[in-house]
Amino acid sequence: MDGFCLELAGKIPGETSGLAGGVTERTLIRRAQRGDREAFDALVRQYDQEVLRLVLRVVRSPEEAQDLYQEAFLKAYRSLARFRLESRFSTWLYRLVTNVCFDYLRRQRTRGEVQITEKGDGEGDHAYTIADDRPGLNPEHALRAREIGRRIAKALSRLTPRERMVFELKHWQGLKLRSIGELCGTSEEAAKNSLFRAMQKMREQLGDLV
């Protein structure tokens, strides 16, 4: 496993390093599988910031992101007994989160809803998202940046759920296509094709900006 999962693995204690009090992740998982709620809470705290970041970037709505966060971890809680300790927990969890995102994107397409809202222009709840705070942006640049953001969000909304997830995981999460294929329950080749189609569509929508 490589990319993001490895990066996470480096940050998250595994078999050979310990959490506070010398508890390893493996121990926490075993305890959580036996119903130890505090162990499960500790596992959640190890990963939930990254999970929340990922779902927020996929759905672009704080309220929806909170719902997906909860849905993902409830599913993890209910199915933790099925997790085999030979596998890497981060991979298992992120596969679950990816599926939750897939389901959400498919539901959105079925309803015909298109998420094109980009926060950061004074609208929305700034308690949940942080607007671009790069110093030195003059108003004209800021306006252009917001317009580009809206165009990108609109272009993303035109991707299929699989194209969207592959693009998100590749471009902004930096995972390798082999890992992305595994998370999306498909092959590396299929992930590659999804990425290519996604980039073609992005070029069609945004080509005039470059």
Place this chain on the structure above:
Amino acid sequence: MNCKDLEPNLWLYLYDELTAGERASVDAHLAACERCRLQLEETRRLHQLLSGCPQPEPTPEMLVHCRQALDAALDREQLGWRGLLRSWFPGFTPFPALRAATVLTLLLFGFGLGWTLRPRATKLEQATGGAVPTSFAGADLANMRISSISQVAPDPQTGAVRITLDAERRVTLEGSLDDPRIRQVLVDTVKRYDNAGIRRDTLDALRTQSHNPSVREALLYALRHDPNAGVRLEALRAVEGMEWGSDVHQSLLDVLERDSNVGVRVAAVDALVEHAEALGEEEALMEVVNRLATRDQNPYVRLKCLAAVQKLEGNED
């Protein structure tokens, strides 16, 4: 490699997904083809445009909110039928195909158990020589909740069944917070009860009693030691309303430096700055926030501490 072959590989080239051999083929083609070099540059500009788009970041408050909501949802999950099944069968995994059959079996078992238990209550006592608890009167049964069953042992000879279970009896306490017994239950709840939502509600109830030494100690304990960030945040709100003393100041400094949750740390900064002047602790606080403004690992904490430094400096003027 020709121009047509290159196009699908351009993105893989930019994302560093090509093998060394493939990359060498692309480089060789690009060296000889200006059209493809221009296409690569256009693709690179699009890549940069996408990379430059600011991405939404969850704030510490959002994370705290999510954790609190998840905590409450997990509490409900534990009290629901899934939680009950898991407590009886720790390895229980309700695969869809078996779910209905499993639930039906358990329902039948439950009815069968009830049918067996009620008519035989007195015979059971006689059959076992009084070893069975005799307090299972009708009123008690109605007032009890079975939290777990550890053994069901039918006796084929006597027709009796022995059930070993843990039962909770609901008791309602009502009284004033001035009643030390009520206060003690609440203080114990803050420190020991395993439901974070209840601990949080308890903190809210105890807020007005912070002048009491045991309550004050419980609030500070929750602020520093509660495992749930939402509860620690609630404790911080309660502590803010307390009569400020060096114990409060020191607790908040410890939280600022050591809490695992950024939202709680950021809230601690606000509270400390608010009261620093009244306590005459600006200098000591300035030293801490100055250090954290440059060295803390978390960017939100650094920003908050920087703002605190500016505010404290403003107060000195």
